[in-house]
Amino acid sequence: MPLRHLHDLTDDVLARATRIRLACFDVDGTLTDGRIYLDGEGREQKAFHVQDGQGLVLLKRAGIEVAFITARGGTVAAARGRELGVQVFTSTKDKLAKVRELCTTLAIGLDEVAFMGDDLPDVPPFDAVGLAIAPADAHPWTARRAHWRTRRPAGQGAAREACDLLLGAQGHAPAFEGGMA
Numbered sequence: 001m002p003l004r005h006l007h008d009l010t011d012d013v014l015a016r017a018t019r020i021r022l023a024c025f026d027v028d029g030t031l032t033d034g035r036i037y038l039d040g041e042g043r044e045q046k047a048f049h050v051q052d053g054q055g056l057v058l059l060k061r062a063g064i065e066v067a068f069i070t071a072r073g074g075t076v077a078a079a080r081g082r083e084l085g086v087q088v089f090t091s092t093k094d095k096l097a098k099v100r101e102l103c104t105t106l107a108i109g110l111d112e113v114a115f116m117g118d119d120l121p122d123v124p125p126f127d128a129v130g131l132a133i134a135p136a137d138a139h140p141w142t143a144r145r146a147h148w149r150t151r152r153p154a155g156q157g158a159a160r161e162a163c164d165l166l167l168g169a170q171g172h173a174p175a176f177e178g179g180m181a
Helices: 011-018 050-061 076-084 095-106 120-128 158-169
Strands: 022-025 065-069 087-089 113-116 131-134
Touching: 011 131, 011 158, 022 050, 022 095, 022 158, 050 065, 050 076, 050 158, 065 076, 065 095, 076 087, 095 113, 095 120, 113 120, 113 158, 120 131
Parallel strands: 022 065, 022 113, 065 087, 113 131
Antiparallel strands: none
């Protein structure tokens, strides 16, 4: 079974995952471990997990749109997004408004959106989208709003688990069984 490595997959979560056409990800505390490194000049650095990146690329190959939506500014998330070929929206104070805008552009409903996040700015999209996903170490106030939580913490493969869920639920994981996924 392609989803054998994932846990707590209820029929409801799987049904939600089958409808997803847009996967949105917060950056800090979701795609990264939440730590922000600043050098003496104030330039920031962040670490991204390579398996998360592979999962995002696989989503795109499967026809699922991918977007990073972060409240922080800076160039690090934009650089990672360019590298992976995904849309990046920085300095986004109203994440739900951005998700709604993307839905309009893609002519899809909110029920066809997955949003992965870890803290309070992610609650409005969580309450509106078809599938809300939190990393294992998400803040409890946010985590309890998620439809599903990963086993791995943020920045350590949590986003890959979310990607694997979507790929498997939509029948794309078997093509990668024994290979990249």
